[in-house]
Amino acid sequence: MTPNFDLKDAASARIIVAMSGGVDSSVVAALAARTGAEVIGVTLQLYDHGEAVKRSGSCCAGQDIYDAKTVCDRLGIAHYVLDYESRFRTGVIDKFADEYAAGRTPVPCSLCNQGVKFVDLIAFARDLGADCLATGHYVRRVKREGRVELWKGRDPSRDQSYFLYGTTPDQLNYLRFPLGDLPKSEVRKLATEEGLIVADKPDSQDICFVPDGDYAGLVKRLRPETAAPGEIVDLEGRVLGEHQGVVHFTIGQRRGIEVGGQPEPLYVVRIEPEAQRLVVGPRRALAVAAARVEGINWLAEDQVQVEAKVRSLARAVAGRWDGEKLTFAAPEYGVAPGQSAVFYDGERLLGGGTIVATESAAIEEAVAA
Structure with missing residues (x-):
């Protein structure tokens, strides 16, 4: 299978592939190489948390960078690593912690796509004179009635369009998403056919920069004030109990509200971070x-x-x-x-x-x- 990268002359084109070290972006690099274009893999080093280097299911860290380079060597294409750790920390990780500290529910993947992964990486690709930047996102780039549109991935279970709402028309004109019509099983099959070492590599988790999945632990380290205990109150303001830090809760959460003797299950309805207070109520209040x-x-x-x-x-x-x-x-x-x-x-x-x-x-x- 050789997808259409929408290039006038692939043989004389240059394609930059954003490579995280996972199977999806590796297959994109392989598909790009099949077109006959000059292909360059680029990996962003975004963070490095000790155990993340060896842990399966991460992306853009030590082992993943090695995997991306190994895939590029297998395909016979160049591979660059860009150190964007500082930009990622200020543009994504710090904002993630600030949002949690403010009692909100952040979406760091959208922040990442709107920042280092598209703005900065597209600028780098254009500096290299590339004709396009290809990524492993499961979305479809559709040309219709003289314009380029962004559609959901064909496989609903893999669709990633939710995280790409911040894409601009200019960026979309430059981007390519060759996996949008494929199910994951087909992508892994292609990786096996190409002899890529990542064919069976587990998928990365949604929030890649939290090595152990302990979001609260990360936020507490960055914003210690979120770990202060406080009151749990009902919708009328009556004190029902005490929590051990708003960092452990998001709106709609039921787990962790240790208040007994209530007629029905309680959920977090509102977080008041300045007062370190949780407001809880029945599900209908959500x-x-x-x-x-x-x-x-x-x-x-x-x-x-x-x-x-x-x-x-x-x-x-x-x-x-x-x-x-x-x-x-x-x-x-x-x-x-x-x-x-x-x-x-x-x-x-x-x-x-x-x-x-x-x-x-x-x-x-x-x-x-």
Whole structure:
């Protein structure tokens, strides 16, 4: 299989491939090499946390850089490593910690794509005179009616469009996503056919810079104030118990609220970081009628009627966008400030932004009554 990299003359073209050291980007490099173009693999060193060097399931660290180089040697292509650790720390890790400290639910993968992975890496690729930058994201780049659009990946279980809402039209014109039509099984099959050492390598986790999956531990090290104990109160402000730091909680969480004697399970409804207070309530208190969204990026036209996702693995739901607020057609759960609200028209990604506030459906219903 040789996908179309949308190049006028592949034989005289130069393709830069963003290589994380995983199977997806390695297969992209192999597919690019099949076109006859000059291919250069580029790996960003983004962090280095001791055990992350040897741990399977990471990306952009010691072992992964070695794997990317080994794949490039196998394919007979050049390989560069760029040290972006400082930029990644300030642009992604510090912002991740700040968001948690503010009681919000961050999406670091979107920050990474909007920063070092696209802005900085595209600039580097253009400096090298490359015709395009190819990545291993499971999304589709579709040319239709004289314009380039970004669509969901063909395989719903692998679709990564949610994290790419910040892509600009200019960036999309330069980017290529050759895996968008493929299931993961086919990608691993291609890696095996090419004799790549990463064919069976486990997938990287969503938040790659947390080596042990302990997000709270990372945030506590960077923002110690988040570990201070505080009150757990109900919706009326009655004290129910005490927690051991807001860093351990996100909105919608049930685990860890150790309050007994309640008539129904309790969930985190609101986090008040200045007071180190958790506000908890029954699941119905999590129902959201609308969300205010800022920092909107439109990759397509600004539409009123949209389908929206507020989490990467959530289904898209019907909503109305008025330029400032996304109103859901039916109450939506799992919506929190800090998350991305991403808009679609069927398979086509329209754009998105960051949720900064929500309106409770329970409050709206009470007002209507």
